[in-house]
Amino acid sequence: MSSTTLPAPGAGSEPSSTTDHSDLAALGYDQQLHRSLGKYASFAAGFSFVSILTTIFQLFGLGFSFGGPAFFLTWPLVFLGQFMVALNFAELAARYPISGAIYHWSRRMGGELVGWFAGWFMIIAQIVTASAAAIALQVVLPSIWGGFQLIGEDTALTSPSGAANAVVLGSILLVLTTTINCIGVNWMSRINSIGVTCEIVGVIALVLVFFTHAERGPQVVFDTGSAGADPGYIGAWIVSGLMAAYVMVGFGSAGELAEETRNPRRVAPRTIRLALSASALGGGLMIVGALMAAPSLTDGQLATQGLPYVIDSILTSPWGKVLLVDVAIAVFICTLAIQTAASRLMFSMARDGRLPASTALAKVNSRTGTPIAPSVLIGLACIAILAVNVGNSAIFTTLSSVCIVLIYLAYMMVTVPLLIQRLKGWPHGGVQRSSGRSAGSTPADADGEKLFTLGRLGLPVNIAAVLYGGLMVINLSWPRAEIFDPTGEFPLLRWAAPLTVLAVIVVGIACLPHGKAHPKPVTIGA
DSSP: OEEEOOOOSSOOSSOOHHHHHHHHHHTTOOOOSOOOBOHHHHHHHHHHHHOHHHHHHHHHHHHHHHHGGGGGGHHHHHHHHHHHHHHHHHHHHHHOOOSSHHHHHHHHHHOHHHHHHHHHHHHHHHHHHHHHHHHTHHHHHHHHOGGGOOSSSOOOTTSHHHHHHHHHHHHHHHHHHHHHHHHOHHHHHHHHHHHHHHHHHHHHHHHHHHHHTOSSOGGGGGOOGGGGGSTTHHHHHHHHTHHHHHHSOOTTHHHHTGGGBSSHHHHHHHHHHHHHHHHHHHHHHHHHHHHHHOSOSSSSHHHHHOHHHHHHHHOOSHHHHHHHHHHHHHHHHHHHHHHHHHHHHHHHHHHTTOSTTHHHHTOOOTTTOSOHHHHHHHHHHHHHHHHHTTTOTTHHHHHHHHHHHHHHHHHHHHHHHHHHHHHTTTTSSSOBOTTSSBGGGOOOOTTOOOEEEOGGGHHHHHHHHHHHHHHHHHHHHSOOHHHHOTTSSOGGGGGHHHHHHHHHHHHHHHHOOOSOOOOOOOOTTO
């Protein structure tokens, strides 16, 4: 990886907001959102979307139940694949620092049709992902206090009462996150940054607790468990990879908030890479530590209860509850970050006139500097998804699998067109979009610092990202009763992923706008 120096639009060690506004204008857009996010807030957006406390607490039991302790080995493999994707995203973020990143990157690399469907897939995926994240409260809150189990007595997500209670808790959470998103990006940023700090402290504390209470050594990650006795272990191990695939997505949120970030050409590429890397390191240590510290690997409780079982077994004092409260905070900010990213993507597409009711969805509140209509619409859509799934014991695995497939497809709608453009000479030539300049000739940041680029590694990294994405889409979409229909009561759910993708495509075709994107006129300083 190297960097490429491009002509700077101005001088100075720290770019001013005016320079950032002018930079956005050069890409064809007026500064409507409030540009107030710094480096840590940008990192927090990506880290909280990944939210290893939330997602590992959700899916640790699932991964372990299929692959035994050796399910951990899917973690570094998924990280390597996703890091290939993140490197491509970082290169694009340096050249196109615009809200609605996935939509804009794919549109400028692959054209209007590819861009629209990438944005459409990502919007639906983020709505489903926010719903799935909100459900995670069910894994944590009843363990903190029994009063949070409002419906029935069985707290397990796979039970009818647990699934129904998860819908209630998740809906309450979505009302709160929608309200915060409507108040303004400053409030969202403060809450998110505080929450991410708490999550980082919680991850470090959990890792220390696990490693200081170890019952076995780190070689446990090579133990296939009871699943290893079956001839189909490799298949079970591949299924267990759903956990890692679900956790390590959303690192591109720094790109979604580019128009609200100061000096985004330099900040966004760094935070995209850092958010994924930090999450992979912290999450990997958590998984290994939990496997080392679990009282038993064979009594079935680790598969059914996951990390709360390990924590409750180790920490009988109030400190165990404190750690669970920290996880609840992580669930909150994770849901908030996903909804924020989705609202910015919806706003960005509506600003180009690419969605139904674009005029209403593209409005930015002058006082809060946020697009309120998209936030409200996304919140309502998330709650509707939860309401439809009341009584479905497979609600979480179904939603998580479907949302990951949609996200991976959206990612491929960036990496595949980008690969085609690389073969034509990008970033130094090839694609000509919007402003008429070559995609690689966009201005550098305000102090003339080099933009992030993969250089000669671009082509092999891009190829690896495409191959990885294709394999994961196939793996995640494959009809499996264990994931989509564990009780055997809803055979149709086994086809949830391909049927959902087909439905999203059909509805997308019906909503497909005609003609090219038409951004609003640029009025700098208005």
